[in-house]
Ligand SMILES: Nc1ncnc2c1ncn2[C@@H]1O[C@H](COP(=O)(O)OP(=O)(O)OP(=O)(O)O)[C@@H](O)[C@H]1O
């Protein structure tokens with residue numbers, strides 16, 4: 100059974116603008132894919148639907164066989180705990196340490212103190228920032244902040260990892276490192292979907308690419324790679 | 327015994343380490359979150375002393391005013407309690423009533439509910455008293471017969487009973503006229519009644535004010551923590567989790583406000599105690615001022631906390647909904 104399944108999904112914003120038109124695709128558990136397309140193509144909208152930040156206008160969205168349309172509002176937080184998300188503007192909180200930022204998903208889910216400590220350090224270790232746990236994220240570089248965001252997205256071992264322009268304003272080498280990091284999570288069975296318009300980078304990764312155009316799925320296949 | 331203990335502890339730890347959280351772990355962390363939210367809300371209030379102080383002072387004043395009025399009314403009521411004894415109803419009997427009829431009437435009067443005592447005053451006794459008191463004694467001698475009727479003096483248990491007693495007595499046979507003395511006592515009673523209603527009205531109005539003030543403070547807090555709320559929701563924080571710190575702040579604002587109000591009222595009590603004692607001494611009265619007391623302080627804290635909580639609840643319900651994601 101596929102982990103993510105879009106079934107003729109459309110999204111029309113209140114403004115009347117149709118950001119997604121009858122989009123269909125499937126992703127298996129443990130699969131990794133890139134979502135690309137011009138600016139305004141609907142990449143962020145698609146990820147927002149997966150996070151239940153927005154609700155579809157029509158069509159079905161199935162996660163692990165369960166239809167999210169039928170998920171009541173009270174169950175939404177528990178669904179979100181199965182998903183990790185990395186934002187373009189990393190959305191770190193600057194009123195607390197790196198450690199506390201990464202710990203947030205665990206605190207929210209009610210993990211014990213000791214458990215939180217162990218998991219946060221493991222997550223920070225996996226992004227190579229264990230020595231920065233006590234820093235305020237504002238004192239970190241853009242790339243480091245992005246990695247803190249990733250640590251926060253994976254600290255609770257989600258089944259699905261979503262990223263919206265995670266390499267937005269990073270230099271090519273850092274971008275490659277970040278992508279390699281995502282690949283490592285895929286290797287341990289996480290389903291990873293990354294929205295990016297960094298075509299060069301994506302092509303180099305040799306993975307499935309879905310391209311949106313004006314809200315429609317224009318192309319869906321494996322990149323040729325090898326550059 | 328020790329072996330099984332350590333074994334169960336081990337398995338509990340293993341459970342916590344795995345993906346599934348045990349119920350106990352959940353409860354512990356729920357409790358921990360309540361505790362840490364309470365302390366962090368308190369430190370947040372203390373860390374922004376100016377804004378917080380303003381809110382707390384407004385709440386304190388809003389609680390002090392009706393509470394002071396209430397204490398004033400209660401003290402006056404206690405003072406007037408002593409004069410219930412001086413409210414009397416004069417019952418004048420129709421002329422020519424027989425002795426047995428008078429006895430029956432006396433019994434009926436004593437049997438009425440709310441009556442403390444009944445005293446019979448014969449027409450002759452009344453004349454004697456009149457002569458002694460007025461000095462018109464000689465004038466009465468020119469009249470053929472005694473113009474004064476037999477009468478009863480009825481002592482009601484409470485001033486508030488007097489009015490009803492008068493109507494009841496007026497309907498009895500043989501009763502010619504009924505007079506209630508000491509109208510001023512009733513006026514005082516009515517005044518106290520009004521005072522009590524004023525306390526309620528003022529309390530309600532100012533309580534509403536407190537709700538609005540707390541609501542506004544919480545609204546500002548929500549706005550300044552918008553980013554945090556968004557992130558907490560995105561990583562799976564429930565509505566209750568997001569609400570909690572704001573509800574605690576509202577509650578604490580109310581509690582702190584009530585504490586300041588209690589201090590103000592106690593100070594006011596001490597300040598008034600001296601003059602009141604002097605006054606009581608002049609009137610040879612045992613009266614001394616009744617303050618808030620422990621029960622009053624607890625009530626004040628309860629009211630403050632509740633009103634603060636309501637204000638926060640309303641603000642949270644209104645403003646959290648506007649923050650995406652839902
Ligand atoms: N809340 C909204 N209300 C109305 N229209 C919106 C809203 N969010 C996005 N849109 C519109 O929907 C379209 C798709 O937006 P989306 O953010 O999904 O694009 P994108 O592919 O992520 O673009 P970019 O690469 O620039 O991030 C855009 O035209 C945008 O203007």
Ligand SMILES: [Mg+2]
Pocket residue numbers: 142143144263
């Ligand atoms: Mg976007």
